[in-house]
Amino acid sequence: MSHDQSLNPDIMPNEPEKATLEGKNKFLGFWFFLGGETVLFASLFGTFIALRHSTADGPTGNEIFGLELVFIMTMLLLTSSLTSVYAVYHMRNNDFNKMQLWFGITALLGIGFLGSEIYEFTHYITEYGFTFRSSAFGSAFYALVGFHGGHVTFGLAWLIGLMVRNAKRRLNLYNAPKYYTFSLYWHFIDVIWVFIFTVVYLMGKVG
């Protein structure tokens, strides 16, 4: 079986996430999936860029965007990216408790980000009446940023599921690839956010 090594976690190999064939396949397949995700977000970004001035007399980005909140959200997500790097570092040192701790911090930062985003959307809807149906700009904005928020939500559910399910199993060659795959996903979410704060918010304030 692929996780026979789990019987003795004291002799974990150097990169436990790629020590089994299953782990290698997960690693490769997940990078392929991320390539597909890139195309998905490219189409949403392309749509947004094409429609960002089509505001149909509704609110424009320049009027509603508050850069303070966006900056805080960027910092939260960037820091959560670093904390998951720490988690993988401890995974490779076979230190399960520290890995869980750092992934836990990652989850908390992710929840902070998601809370800020929900607050932001609520603020736009109640204060400015800016909804998905306000204009083509509104549809493109909520589709793009909402899709990213959906990815964060899914990632949080994934991470919490992983942490709870494996809490008593400890680290082994069966679940190490699962944690590693999640860390790749979480970094990818941050990659997308870098382009969102640049293209949507900063460029929305400029032009």
Place this chain on the structure above:
Amino acid sequence: MAENTNSNESNPYQKQKKKEEMQKQLISFAMSILLTIIAFVIVITDMMDEMFVVPLLLLLAIVQVAFQLYYFMHLKDKGHEFASVMFYGGVWAAVLTLAALGVITWW
């Protein structure tokens, strides 16, 4: 006899390597924070013309994303050749998508 050769506890070389890796990742994190702050400051202080600001912002974003991909996601490490091919295949399709949407909008 061979059972303990892979252990992390008894391999100071691997431990040192991971430590150095961590330092590089911390530097990447500091650089990302710095680039983010630069991008926000450029926009908030309104210091440049739009024609220069947009390409500069995109450049800052791409550099920051490269830090994520190569240091945080280990794309620079050995054994990532196929992963790179898979991912950059996706990026290539993404570029074509953006180009196509750009062309039908502004041609």
